[in-house]
Amino acid sequence: MTSTKTPTLPAAKSGLEGERKRKNIKPQRQHLESLAALPWLAPTLILILGVVVYPTVLLVYYSFIKFNRYGVDKGFTGWDNYIGKGGALTYPGADIPRVLVNTVVWVIVVVIVTVVLSLILAQFLNKNFRGRKLVRLFVILPWACSVVMTSTVFRYGLDNEFGVFNRFLVDSGILEQTYAFTKHPVSAFWVAVFVAVYVSLPFTTYTILAGLQSVPRDILEASAIDGATSFQRYWLIVFPLLRGAVATASLINVINVFNSLPILKILVDIPGYHAAHTTTTLIFQYKAQLGPGVSSALSVINFLFCLVIIAIYLAAVKPTKEID
Numbered sequence: 001m002t003s004t005k006t007p008t009l010p011a012a013k014s015g016l017e018g019e020r021k022r023k024n025i026k027p028q029r030q031h032l033e034s035l036a037a038l039p040w041l042a043p044t045l046i047l048i049l050g051v052v053v054y055p056t057v058l059l060v061y062y063s064f065i066k067f068n069r070y071g072v073d074k075g076f077t078g079w080d081n082y083i084g085k086g087g088a089l090t091y092p093g094a095d096i097p098r099v100l101v102n103t104v105v106w107v108i109v110v111v112i113v114t115v116v117l118s119l120i121l122a123q124f125l126n127k128n129f130r131g132r133k134l135v136r137l138f139v140i141l142p143w144a145c146s147v148v149m150t151s152t153v154f155r156y157g158l159d160n161e162f163g164v165f166n167r168f169l170v171d172s173g174i175l176e177q178t179y180a181f182t183k184h185p186v187s188a189f190w191v192a193v194f195v196a197v198y199v200s201l202p203f204t205t206y207t208i209l210a211g212l213q214s215v216p217r218d219i220l221e222a223s224a225i226d227g228a229t230s231f232q233r234y235w236l237i238v239f240p241l242l243r244g245a246v247a248t249a250s251l252i253n254v255i256n257v258f259n260s261l262p263i264l265k266i267l268v269d270i271p272g273y274h275a276a277h278t279t280t281t282l283i284f285q286y287k288a289q290l291g292p293g294v295s296s297a298l299s300v301i302n303f304l305f306c307l308v309i310i311a312i313y314l315a316a317v318k319p320t321k322e323i324d
Contacts, residue, residue: 056303062296071292081297086290088298093273094282100305102189103258103278107309110196110257115250117197118204119242123234125205126212143202151266154195155182185276188268192276195263200256204249211245212238247317254313258306279305 066077083090090096125136142150157165160180169175181187215238223233261280268276273285279302287295 059296059299059303062292063300065293065296067291067293077293081293082301086294088286088294088301091286091290091294094277094285095273095275098275099277099279099282102276103280103305104309106189106193106196106264106278107254107258110193110200111250111253113193113197114200114204114253115246118201118208118249119246121201121205122208122212125209139205140202142199145199147199147260147262148266150199151195151263154191155266155269158182158191182267182269185268185270185274188270189276192263192267195267196257196260199263200253204253207249208242208245211242215241250313250317251310254310255306258309 063081064076064078066074066080068074077084079087081087121139125132125139154165157163158181160166160178160183163178166175166178166181170178179187181191219237220233223237228236259280261284264276264278264281265284268274268281270276273282277285279298283295283298283302286298
């Protein structure tokens with residue numbers, strides 16, 4: 001009969017201490033490896049601190065400072081720049097609820113229309129046909145051109161006196177007489193939406209096109225042999241595989257469109273606190289008339305507003321969710 005010797009108390013205690021030391025070595029080693037990588041990460045961290053963190057902290061600080069009309073710091077003012085008598089959210093000359101609605105409509109409409117049209121256009125460009133390279137070249141042109149130049153072309157093209165677009169609408173019978181599209185808040189706003197979609201299409205289309213070209217052909221061929229229709233193949237196979245491309249394009253478009261000042265600044269050519277303002281354009285109106293303190297406060301609100309829209313988008317779309 002074989003007997004098992006029970007370890008004595010000192011031996012058991014020594015074994016537990018050894019096991020505890022071995023468990024502590026791994027975190028210490030990982031900590032040392034992280035410190036060793038710090039010199040390689042330092043330039044990136046310094047860049048992030050200098051370009052992102054420092055301006056954000058400075059912006060928040062300025063939003064609580066009172067400035068006179070010459071930009072001289074008059075000291076801490078609390079929440080007056082936000083909700084004071086002439087604050088960012090309470091200034092009597094600006095219709096803040098309308099501005100917030102405009103901002104949401106501006107972002108949502110431009111992004112959704114851009115993504116839908118890009119899905120259709122990318123599907124077309126993914127097919128083999130004569131002249132496909134030339135068509136792809138024309139599609140990328142709006143992205144290659146300056147946004148300021150494109151907006152300026154549309155502004156003068158829609159001018160009610162000498163605009164070629166306006167003249168075409170009249171000559172073709174769509175309009176009875178020329179119309180000052182950029183001089184009226186509602187029409188100017190929707191012209192800006194059209195231009196924003198126009199300049200956003202190339203990037204979104206090529207991002208989705210790259211996702212389409214990564215879809216395995218053998219899966220599509222197998223599904224076709226099994227009797228799946230074109231719609232079923234696209235909706236059940238292709239579209240789920242495009243989740244990453246669509247999510248990336250949509251998120252970048254949300255950020256770009258939210259902060260797209262040139263289009264609105266050039267096309268919505270109406271002085272004062274007009275009805276077509278978004279939070280981005282209102283910031284510069286505040287800066288010119290109310291000073292950097294109030295405009296900084298609205299910039300902070302604008303930043304938080306953008307984060308809320310992105311958070312809602314991520315919660316609804318779940319771009320990191322795995323495909324079953």
